[in-house]
Amino acid sequence: MTGKTSLLFDLDGTMLDTDPLHIAAFQRLLADYDRSITEDYYMTKIMGASIDAIMADLFPDLPKPERLALGERKEKFFRESLTGPLEPKAGLIDLVHWVKDNDLGICVVTNAPRENAEKMLGGLGIIHLMDHILIGDELPNAKPDPYPYLEGMRRLGVERESAVAFEDSAPGIRSASGAGIYTFGMRGALDDAVLRQNGASDVISDFTDDRLWAKLRGAAAGSTYSPA
Incomplete structure (x- = not known):
């Protein structure tokens, strides 16, 4: 070099x-829609992707502003799980x-x-x-x-x-x-x-x-x- x-x-x-915390946050969000994700779905569709892309895949029929609001809600759930020294x-x-x-x-x-x-x-x-x-x-x-x-x-x-x-x-x-x-x-x-x-x-x-x-x-x- x-x-x-x-x-x-x-x-x-x-x-x-942080993968377990993200999975838990998505499950908490999707529970309101009687939905859930598998670990395989997380690894292939969510892991490493932007929240905009993730929400577009999870909620393709929703208008973008609604998808963004759901994404912000999921991230709030995630931040709530970040307690104490990491x-x-x-x-x-x-x-x-x-x-x-x-x-x-x-x-x-x-x-x-x-x-x-x-x-x-x-x-x-x-x-x-x-x-x-x-x-x-x-x-x-x-x-x-x-x-x-x-x-x-x-x-x-x-x-x-x-x-x-x-x-x-x-x-x-x-x-x-x-x-x-x-x-x-x-x-x-x-x-x-x-x-x-x-x-x-x-x-x-x-x-x-x-x-x-x-x-x-x-x-x-x-x-x-x-x-x-």
Whole structure:
């Protein structure tokens, strides 16, 4: 890698495990319509998608303003479940501090609403360490379009050769890899084969993986961090 290496992170499912909370929020919303979703539906239709796209799929016959109102209601249910300090993926906090200690760039690229993103990052105690927080619905195109990651690199002032991304969903991996970024697929709801099929350069379980540190080693001269 050349230049000032920067790391770009998805949020939900990547920095912390929120899938069960999102599923519960959707079930709570859909209960009023005598409907529910399966885990398979969540993984294939919802995971990583923008709330606008999700609601259009769930309620195709409703006018857009009504779909947006339902989406806002679901996100309110989700935020209500974010209580107390949140549990990060293993190694995340050490990695974020390593990035800042070595004067590297860091950016969150998410399809989550800003209110959700700020509450999650605040609950993790790292919101003040982010250089940028990019929200899909605030950009011309959200994931799976490459635009959010291209914009993230532009704001960080780096080329794709100096960027590393982390994603757990198919739309997110397609977005990051489509921008030409070396992308770590995060094991979780999707297995290794699906992550790689969607463009993951490598697959890791969390941020303590030796393969991640092999990729980052040497990016910042003089680092004192020694991963477990």
